[in-house]
Amino acid sequence: MTLRPAALALLASLVSLTVGSAAHAAEGWPTADVKGSADHPVISRFTGSLLVGYAQQDWAAVQQPSAAGLSKTERNKFADPISAEGKVTRLFYLGPAGKTPLEIFRNQQQALMAAGFKPRFSCELKSCEPVYFALDTDTRGQGMNWSPGALIGVKGSNFQGARWALPMSLSTDEARMTVGTLSRGGSTVQLLVYTSIAENEYTDRAASYIEIVEPKAMPTGQVTVDAKAISAGLQAEGKVALYGVLFDTGKTELKPDSNAQLDQMAAVLKAQPAAKVFIVGHTDNVGAVDANLKLSQGRAQAVVAALTQRGIAASRLAAHGNAGYAPVASNASEDGRAKNRRVEMVLQ
The missing domain is CATH 3.30.1330.60 (OmpA-like domain)
Structure with missing residues (x-):
């Protein structure tokens, strides 16, 4: 089992204690989508999932993996990442109880391929470990809005009832990712899907991060030529x-x-x-x-x-x-x- 760096430090002292403030400790699993969010028309949610993290920017730029994948000279870095610009939508789903990351990812993969998705880089399980760190999920999660609630330990005698923060709670456990392009409305959409266990194996829940970049002209008329x-x-x-x-x-x-x-x-x-x-x-x-x-x-x-x-x-x-x-x-x-x-x- 591999945990996020923050989780590694916390687990060292967790037995029956909870993580975070007293107010946060009183929270249970999220029960509703985050306010103001919506599924993106390019890819729907896995049935029964909650959209617990969401952000949308009319004009932004993000770096996504190229076909070259990981750098051979820099640890946990992508080689020649693609700078995708346009309307950026970031979605974070918490899967329903009892559904594995594998089942969710295969359904996502099948739906995308049926729509004409062209993958350029993918990873599964062990090969996704350095990819997780290269994604820099903390940075990607900045500016996202989140549902109230926490992740709760439901397995392991030492961690049942323990709580972990919800934001960007991906992991390298049972991780799979695909990134590529999808033609839609005469334009090419950049799309990234990463699905794994949510935070660590003790939560026994899957999480998915989906990042969609739609090409869009930068707003003009904002600068007057003097x-x-x-x-x-x-x-x-x-x-x-x-x-x-x-x-x-x-x-x-x-x-x-x-x-x-x-x-x-x-x-x-x-x-x-x-x-x-x-x-x-x-x-x-x-x-x-x-x-x-x-x-x-x-x-x-x-x-x-x-x-x-x-x-x-x-x-x-x-x-x-x-x-x-x-x-x-x-x-x-x-x-x-x-x-x-x-x-x-x-x-x-």
């Missing part, structure tokens, strides 16, 4: 892309959040009264070309109108819709498509 930077871009390249000019999907009406960027654009033109510019609208490749030409033209015209309202002569401005004819990134990913949806100022 007049100095716009001027420098026009001087250096004759154009500048402005991601602070915002529209709702399929719309040509400027969002109020665009005002700060429009003010900076007007400031540049007022400082250079002889300059004339094209305002060029760009889209991604989603949808028909004709529709995107109309959309990009309408957006460019909306920007021209907003600049004339700020005191810029209409004779100095010309609107042009370019649809998706001048991408700056691949349209194969959402992040690339977000970069392609932009408004540019181009010197005439």
